[in-house]
């Protein structure tokens with residue numbers, strides 16, 4: 001039974017454009033994998049705290065040495081990582097807020113990147129420790145950045161998820177959403193057409 005993990009971060013919940021694109025994708029995924037299950041991690045509805053020095057020290061401490069606060073931080077990080085490990089495919093609904101990813105999503109990144117758990121350091125740079133399936137990213141943006149140096153998200157996502165071991169990443173963009181109704185409708189329409197054509201697959205052996 002394959003599992004799709006959907007990570008959302010729009011302030012506007014399911015009204016957010018990124019959430020709506022991810023939901024359209026999820027509907028298609030459910031049709032393709034009728035016996036599959038969908039897990040949702042909504043980072044706006046259930047925000048994570050910022051990572052702290054105390055939490056990082058707790059990640060590395062012996063179990064008996066951890067304070068209750070450190071135990072709670074570790075448990076939260078473990079839960080997020082377990083969701084990623086369970087996922088045979090991952091979808092990220094990614095709004096652009098103030099030229100970058102939502103702060104809630106950055107907190108998620110900070111809690112799942114754990115040396116020795118999700119990646120390890122090597123002489124050639126970090127190496128992913130997760131056995132991954134495909135990653136689908138749905139970017140919603142008021143302006144237009146794709147293909148320019150102002151697209152701060154695409155390379156970040158490639159680097160971050162690449163570090164965890166994701167080798168197959170598909171981006172879908174809805175851009176120019178603040179540039180008038182017609183521009184927004186066209187952008188969303190094109191994104192939906194792309195979603196209909198995205199290659200669907202899951203981690204090897206999970207079907």
Ligand SMILES: Cc1cc2nc3c(=O)[nH]c(=O)nc-3n(C[C@H](O)[C@H](O)[C@H](O)COP(=O)(O)O)c2cc1C
Nearest residue numbers: 010016017018019095096097098099140141142143
């Ligand atoms: C707080 C905030 C900051 C934003 N900053 C940017 C920005 O820097 N660049 C941009 O192109 N659009 C920006 N926008 C517009 C959003 O990218 C756009 O509304 C998009 O639809 C957000 O995704 P969502 O609808 O899934 O929340 C911003 C919107 C909000 C609410």
